[in-house]
Amino acid sequence: MLQQTQIARVIPKWIAFLERFPTVADCAAAELGDVLRLWQGLGYPRRARNLYEAAGEIDRLGTFPDTLEQLLALPGVGAYTARAVLTFAFEADAAVVDTNIARVYARVAGHRLTTTQAQAMADASLPLGDSWRWNQCLMDLGATLCRPVPHCADCPLRSTCAWQLAGCDPVLDPAVGSAGVSRPQSRFEGSERQARGRLLKALTAGTVRVDDVSKVMQHPAAMRLVEALCAEGLVRLEGKTLRLP
DNA sequence: AACCCGTGGAA
DNA sequence: TTTCCAAGGGT
Numbered sequence: 219m220l221q222q223t224q225i226a227r228v229i230p231k232w233i234a235f236l237e238r239f240p241t242v243a244d245c246a247a248a249e250l251g252d253v254l255r256l257w258q259g260l261g262y263p264r265r266a267r268n269l270y271e272a273a274g275e276i277d278r279l280g281t282f283p284d285t286l287e288q289l290l291a292l293p294g295v296g297a298y299t300a301r302a303v304l305t306f307a308f309e310a311d312a313a314v315v316d317t318n319i320a321r322v323y324a325r326v327a328g329h330r331l332t333t334t335q336a337q338a339m340a341d342a343s344l345p346l347g348d349s350w351r352w353n354q355c356l357m358d359l360g361a362t363l364c365r366p367v368p369h370c371a372d373c374p375l376r377s378t379c380a381w382q383l384a385g386c387d388p389v390l391d392p393a394v395g396s397a398g399v400s401r402p403q404s405r406f407e408g409s410e411r412q413a414r415g416r417l418l419k420a421l422t423a424g425t426v427r428v429d430d431v432s433k434v435m436q437h438p439a440a441m442r443l444v445e446a447l448c449a450e451g452l453v454r455l456e457g458k459t460l461r462l463p
Numbered sequence: 464a465a466c467c468c469g470t471g472g473a474a
Numbered sequence: 475t476t477t478c479c480a481a482g483g484g485t
Contacts, residue, residue, distance in 0.1 A: 221482040261469030316481045
């Protein structure tokens, strides 16, 4: 839920989700449509599908994956999420690089970093033992002080940060664009993404007739969107009736 | 590497 | 009113 989504917006959804699915097995035993309904409002519904499929895989495994390799093999689990589970759930030694931490390291280094470089810096800096505390502190530093518009005066790294020592010039900020963690997005208003979201939202409330799709989504290339959602397994087509799978 | 994927709050 | 971007991942 936290992938590309602010924690304040996740918390109420997370509480409701765990109330409905207290265990992995509960989620695995449900229908994808139930998961998608609980996901409504969070965006990126493919994450809900990935979570649902991951729950199925873990349920079949019988044990929860607890190595980086095993976690990375799960759908929707990448470099950040796998390490987040390791450090925050299992309290194992793993350095997470989210958008906040990537920004901190880029500014400390004083130049733009590739994801590989940022992960290497994080790995080299990680104190062993209570690594989750380190990860949490660094993440919060990025979320509170080392913001896109920073508050350098209060930063504990102000004497060692290369960008700060260079004068903290916004034009020279090595962490523009979320330090490359999240990429610029195309226009949302009037886009097919918006239309897909409208259709999925309509389906959480019931079914939709194919003939009415254009009106529901207010988008010209309506049928292409239906096909895209069907291909992703987020929508099921029965005759001329659309419903959640 | 480049591009795609939802949604909503804040500036 | 736009624009930015948020505890990223997949192709």
